[in-house]
Amino acid sequence: MATTHEIQVQRREDEGKGASRRLRHAGKVPAVVYGGDLAPVSIELSHNDVWLASQHEWFYASILDLSLNGDIQKVLLRDMQRHPFKQQIMHLDFQRVNANEAIKTAVPLHFVNEDTSPAGKAADVVITHELNEVTVTCLPGDLPEFIEIDLGQMVVGDIVHLSQIKLPKGVEIPELSLGADHDVAVVVAKHGRVEAEPAEGEASGDAAAAE
Numbered sequence: 595m596a597t598t599h600e601i602q603v604q605r606r607e608d609e610g611k612g613a614s615r616r617l618r619h620a621g622k623v624p625a626v627v628y629g630g631d632l633a634p635v636s637i638e639l640s641h642n643d644v645w646l647a648s649q650h651e652w653f654y655a656s657i658l659d660l661s662l663n664g665d666i667q668k669v670l671l672r673d674m675q676r677h678p679f680k681q682q683i684m685h686l687d688f689q690r691v692n693a694n695e696a697i698k699t700a701v702p703l704h705f706v707n708e709d710t711s712p713a714g715k716a717a718d719v720v721i722t723h724e725l726n727e728v729t730v731t732c733l734p735g736d737l738p739e740f741i742e743i744d745l746g747q748m749v750v751g752d753i754v755h756l757s758q759i760k761l762p763k764g765v766e767i768p769e770l771s772l773g774a775d776h777d778v779a780v781v782v783a784k785h786g787r788v789e790a791e792p793a794e795g796e797a798s799g800d801a802a803a804a805e
Contacts, residue, residue: 599652600659600666601643606636618684625686627660627669632690637662644683648674652739655701655727657691668734670699691734698768700727701738703759705781707746713783719750720786724779728756728767736764745781754781 606617606624614624621641628634637660647653653671660667673687691697703726713719728741743759756767757777769776 599647599656600661601639601647603637603639603660603662605662606638609636614685618682623683623686625688627667627688627690629669630690630692639686641683644686645681648683651702655699655737656739657734657737658688660688668693670697693734695733696731697734697737698729698731699737700729702727702740703780704740704742706742706744708748711745711748713748713750713752714745716750718786719783721745721748722782722784724782728759728780729769730761730765731768732765736762738762738765741765743781748781748783750783750785752781752783753779755779 603625606613608616617624617638618641622638623641623644625637625639626634627637658669658671660669668691669688670691671686672689673685675684675686676682677684703723705723708714708721711721713721730737730741741759741761743754745754748754755777757770759767759780761767769778
């Protein structure tokens with residue numbers, strides 16, 4: 595089951611660049627909610643609340659409950675604009691979700707037991723995460739906050755592909771329906787590059803040349 599998180603919002607009547615600038619000076623973040631059968635609505639949120647939420651992975655991949663005076667709308671974050679150099683969120687876009695309609699969104703991948711795997715214990719093996727998230731389709735109620743990949747049995751030479759990910763019930767990876775070429779690598783374990791040591795004769799020749 596998906597985990598939801600409630601965020602308090604207020605309706606925003608004034609629009610335009612000047613109004614948004616005043617909101618930001620007042621410690622607010624302008625935002626818009628769109629989608630579904632309802633018209634887009636301009637809202638504002640506390641910058642402190644949004645900034646704290648933005649430090650968590652769930653803010654980007656979970657169903658959010660936007661609460662307007664107790665009226666809850668379930669949404670997904672679709673876009674975030676940040677200030678180019680300040681620690682400031684400039685604008686947010688939220689999309690309404692329908693419990694009976696499938697959604698498509700990116701979900702983070704969590705890799706577990708990597709350090710205790712045969713590949714992880716080997717000093718000369720490098721485990722590379724080719725992907726850190728995967729795009730899935732599912733009903734909102736089935737959306738996972740993350741998908742776990744167990745690397746406990748991984749050995750050098752192993753490759754974990756998209757098709758090998760164990761998905762929660764009701765969750766699919768649409769990329770796999772496009773053919774075998776789209777079954778890309780997610781994790782790869784291979785020997786690290788080791789520089790070849792010079793042969794004994796070469797080493798002597800180098801020393802003689804140095805002298």
